[in-house]
Amino acid sequence: MKITSNFDSGNIKVIEAVDPLNIQLEINKDNQSDFFQWFHFRLETTAFQNHKLHINNLENSAYPDGWEGYHAVASYDRQTWFRVPSEYANGTLSFEVEPECSSMYFAYFAPYSYDRHLDLLAWAQSQHACELETLGETLDGRDMSVLRVGIPSSEKKKIWITARQHPGETMAEWYVEGLLHKLLDDEDPHAAALLSKAVFYIVPNMNPDGSVRGHLRTNAKGVNLNREWQTPSMENSPEVFLVLNKMRETGLDMHLDIHGDEAIPFNFVAGSEGIPGYDDRLKELEDSFKAALLTVTPEFQDEHGYPKDEPGQANLTVGSSAVAHEFNALAYTVEMPFKDNDDLPDPDYGWSDRRSYQFGQDTLAAIVNVVDKLR
Numbered sequence: 001m002k003i004t005s006n007f008d009s010g011n012i013k014v015i016e017a018v019d020p021l022n023i024q025l026e027i028n029k030d031n032q033s034d035f036f037q038w039f040h041f042r043l044e045t046t047a048f049q050n051h052k053l054h055i056n057n058l059e060n061s062a063y064p065d066g067w068e069g070y071h072a073v074a075s076y077d078r079q080t081w082f083r084v085p086s087e088y089a090n091g092t093l094s095f096e097v098e099p100e101c102s103s104m105y106f107a108y109f110a111p112y113s114y115d116r117h118l119d120l121l122a123w124a125q126s127q128h129a130c131e132l133e134t135l136g137e138t139l140d141g142r143d144m145s146v147l148r149v150g151i152p153s154s155e156k157k158k159i160w161i162t163a164r165q166h167p168g169e170t171m172a173e174w175y176v177e178g179l180l181h182k183l184l185d186d187e188d189p190h191a192a193a194l195l196s197k198a199v200f201y202i203v204p205n206m207n208p209d210g211s212v213r214g215h216l217r218t219n220a221k222g223v224n225l226n227r228e229w230q231t232p233s234m235e236n237s238p239e240v241f242l243v244l245n246k247m248r249e250t251g252l253d254m255h256l257d258i259h260g261d262e263a264i265p266f267n268f269v270a271g272s273e274g275i276p277g278y279d280d281r282l283k284e285l286e287d288s289f290k291a292a293l294l295t296v297t298p299e300f301q302d303e304h305g306y307p308k309d310e311p312g313q314a315n316l317t318v319g320s321s322a323v324a325h326e327f328n329a330l331a332y333t334v335e336m337p338f339k340d341n342d343d344l345p346d347p348d349y350g351w352s353d354r355r356s357y358q359f360g361q362d363t364l365a366a367i368v369n370v371v372d373k374l375r
């Protein structure tokens with residue numbers, strides 16, 4: 001029996017793996033940081049034999065509440081990721097499996113590999129009306145890439161979509177993949193309607209270093225990018241520095257920053273009601289977008305989410321708040337669950353890569369309802 005995580009976005013620490021009925025594991029912290037929650041590893045063993053796995057020390061993880069009602073994700077072929085019934089007690093997540101093959105993968109959520117990221121960029125830039133731009137380099141020397149979709153002109157609205165500032169939130173890039181496939185489908189009516197009025201700037205992965213390193217929340221040197229938007233620097237947060245500069249160059253009329261939430265089992269958005277200068281226009285834009293999304297998909301709801309910020313109390317180091325403030329624009333943080341959408345639960349798959357993909361497509365349809373009101 002062997003447990004390994006020496007691959008793209010792998011993360012596990014083996015404490016003991018001798019007896020299949022008593023496999024003891026922990027999760028490594030993000031480099032130079034105390035955050036940990038993302039795991040991804042492969043079990044090689046004898047098929048059709050019972051195994052009990054325990055991931056320990058989770059009371060010290062970034063979001064201990066994230067483990068209540070959470071079920072681990074697994075795959076044999078690295079294509080289909082299903083849920084393994086799991087239990088959480090006293091800081092330990094435990095699950096039992098009888099593998100149907102000698103090799104089985106486990107992860108916190110369906111991984112989105114760096115190769116798949118490169119494939120997405122390469123495919124997109126080969127489509128009509130899409131251009132790939134490299135803004136600069138990350139600390140590990142990876143490309144910071146933005147896709148421009150649509151022909152820029154001064155009358156068109158500029159819509160920015162960024163994903164995966166927190167690299168373990170892989171659902172965010174599945175969402176972008178769905179959104180891009182729809183936006184670049186030249187027979188899609190929502191895409192046609194939007195591209196006659198808007199240009200999209202899309203960053204499918206804001207944190208490629210953290211993604212490859214198997215981090216939950218930070219970049220190569222342990223910096224949480226979604227707290228860097230007030231004072232980004234090439235030394236600590238080149239990812240944000242480069243993207244924010246590009247936003248200033250293109251202008252910005254709408255921004256969606258795509259995330260996953262460990263604890264809350266619903267899809268929801270967090271707005272900019274707490275920024276200085278929040279007014280009726282921004283409120284109306286936010287309400288129109290939410291109303292449209294509620295109409296488009298029952299996967300979205302607006303009852304459960306983060307507490308609203310008091311007026312003037314927004315944290316302006318957070319991406320969507322900083323952007324809403326600087327550009328006086330509609331900006332939302334979009335959150336998807338790691339667990340499931342409790343309004344439409346699916347015990348076999350939970351919230352999944354495919355549902356994230358579909359949610360990205362549905363979001364695009366909802367933007368049609370606000371595009372004329374932007375700016």
Ligand SMILES: [Zn+2]
Binds near residue numbers: 166169259260
């Ligand atoms: Zn996040």
